[in-house]
Amino acid sequence: MEEEMASSASNNVVNIYPLSSYYFGSKEASPEKMETLSDRIERMKSNYAENGLRTCVEGVLLVELFRHPHVLLLQVKNSFFKLPGGRLRSGESDIDGLKRKLSSRLSVSESVIDSEWQIGECLGMWWRTDFETLLHPYLLPNVLSPKECLKLFLVKLPRNQRFVVPKNLKMLAVPLCQIHGSHKTYGPVISGIPQLLSKFSFNIIDD
């Protein structure tokens, strides 16, 4: 058992690189849905009627600033924050879908093939049991037809990368210490990320 732990412990080291080693550019605005909450619920209902359970995948991308890990978040219209990611296509794997969504959000184009996203482990899963309710980090046994499953994955960034972000989104690097417990600003999923990452040691590489 000790050996097993030792080997899994070594996987708990994550290399992070300075924010300054990344390039941030912008591209044409993405078709963000400008909708009210009730529009959104209606859209989820009709999508569910057509396709069933919606599975979303989102990436946790980390950079170093002031020797502390920061999460890359997208801000929509100076209001809410989200992680890069989105809905899987029918039959698409988590990994393929997340790579496609990361490219669509953060690379020159969705079809860019040289962007070798390194998808790490699944950090957590959240479930939406009704269209109207919040996500929960568990699925209750009486919920026979959950409406959405959201999976968070650690994305291992290389030393250098070009991010190209749609003009209508702002990309921010937010420190773990600011995110932790800030449920009201970041929502339950993002505000829980520092806990999900707490088992990792961060190896800051700034040479």
Add this chain to the structure above:
Amino acid sequence: MEEEMASSASNNVVNIYPLSSYYFGSKEASPEKMETLSDRIERMKSNYAENGLRTCVEGVLLVELFRHPHVLLLQVKNSFFKLPGGRLRSGESDIDGLKRKLSSRLSVSESVIDSEWQIGECLGMWWRTDFETLLHPYLLPNVLSPKECLKLFLVKLPRNQRFVVPKNLKMLAVPLCQIHGSHKTYGPVISGIPQLLSKFSFNIIDD
């Protein structure tokens, strides 16, 4: 990468057994420290002066009830809740220390050797940077001498086990859905456990 994920995904299944398959008995009261908060801070200060950083290990033990995972918590004097675990001895490994503490809290005696605790992965780590402050799920770079590190480990229970709990402690099985977000009742560490477990699938074995 897909292969790597597939293999790690298979490790994300946890077998859980019904609460009814476990036996709960009691034993002599353990010497719980009956102290005020300021006494506790004083004790931590003098321990720190003597031994430096205090490392604590705690176990997350899961059982099934109503087809939903429940966490085994210890309640002290009908007030606060804690996970079974405690402080490592000098030079003791996380795994050995947690096994010792689990036996001391939950078995007939600390020295019981037939209790083969199966310690799984580290779920998260929390840091106390000052004696007076709360634990945080990260360590800030300006904190050169943290006072305490608390590590949570998943403990894989067998199909049957005898728990023997000190009389002054009450053992409770609390559902994930009750713990989640109940910061005020359970504190920041325990209330975050549902998130830390959210990446796992639970295989309920009730035959």
